[in-house]
Amino acid sequence: MSDRWPELMRRETAAAFCDMTPDQFDRQCPVAPVDQGWRGYRWKRAKLQAWIDNLPEKPRPLAPGLDAAEPQAPDAPGLTPEQRREASLARM
Known part of the structure; x- marks a missing residue:
């Protein structure tokens, strides 16, 4: 933790x-x-840092060709609009 952030x-x-x-x-x-009484409310740096450290990370996508179940490209011919939408969402 950086010293530039106060404890409270x-x-x-x-x-x-x-x-x-x-x-x-x-x-x-x-x-x-x-609650610090007349000084108001303060948040503890350590508690905030612990919360940040425990946030879930977004999974990294696999490189193309590594996943056998990789969705088709959204602009592939023969796909319905719903299938294109699902493929786009899956690629995100």
Whole structure:
């Protein structure tokens, strides 16, 4: 962890730490803040980092030709619009 981030962060700082806007942070971050009384709420850097570290990673696609079940190209002739849509989604 970088020393430039404080141990306890205000909402805007915590959102920036997570590379989110404050509104995105409010909607997506499950980490509960600590109540510092008259100073307001603060988020612990270590708890935010633990949440980030446990986010699932997007699987990397296999190189073409390695997967026998690879979908056809979306522009392949003879495919219905629904089949083209499914093939496009599968390639993402």
